[in-house]
Amino acid sequence: MRTSAARERKTEQSHDQVGARMRQFRTERGLTLRGLAARAGLSIGFLSQVERGVSSIGLTALNSVAAALDRPVAEFFADGDATTSDGAAAVLPSHFTLTRAESGATEYVSGQVTYRMLSDRGPNLVLEPMVVHIAPGGRREEAYAHAGEEFAYVVTGELLYEVDGVEHRLRPGDSVHLRSTVPHNMYNDTDQVTTVVSVVTPRLF
Incomplete structure (x- = not known):
């Protein structure tokens, strides 16, 4: 399990990485901050702060940004920001999952x-x-x-x-x-x- 100290170090770096990815994806789509704000339903000032690493963004708000940029939410996190188990998931019916x-x-x-x-x-x-x-x-x-x-x-x-x-x-x-x-x-x-x-x-x- 990740220690609290490791979590704090990761937290200090992560909003810069998410913001950098947001700026990259926005410019690749040829969108201004104003255009992204209109599509995502967020303010220009807030998105500017996120891109500059001044503010963090919650997952629900990031989900709206991702939809506006036609990108999966997971792509906004730099390598290593998402950690998963190495174990293979069992094949289960579509109506439920079981997470051990x-x-x-x-x-x-x-x-x-x-x-x-x-x-x-x-x-x-x-x-x-x-x-x-x-x-x-x-x-x-x-x-x-x-x-x-x-x-x-x-x-x-x-x-x-x-x-x-x-x-x-x-x-x-x-x-x-x-x-x-x-x-x-x-x-x-x-x-x-x-x-x-x-x-x-x-x-x-």
Whole structure:
């Protein structure tokens, strides 16, 4: 398992890598920041900060950017930012997956946030379950609305969760469940890593 120190080192580097990939894919498509912002439903200023490595971007917002650029989300992460098990996955029916603890899980790091995917891909499944580790500090991501629903349950630490302009402080055992079409964001304003179990729709990968 990745140590907390290794996760912190990876976090320090990752938002620069994601931003660089975003700029590369945008210029390859011949899009301006304004054009990408219009397609992705995000502000020009925020996307500019992400490209310059000043701000990180959450997976749901990155999913909109990826769709606007016609790229898979995984391509925004530099080699090594996604770690997977070496074990071969069993062939299972399309209506379910079975993910064993010993087989490991894929992790994606974006800025202060590490997403540990809890489920293998399934063609007929719509939920995206994750364990999310949110390091303290960094710039706060702008509130963002998108299709689907999301659920977050705080396991350790504290989380400031904004929904439709109202801030809610979540502590261990607290949870929030919302339609993602309502603008929302989350931020760790403490000095400790916060761990959250999150489920979102639609699937991001």
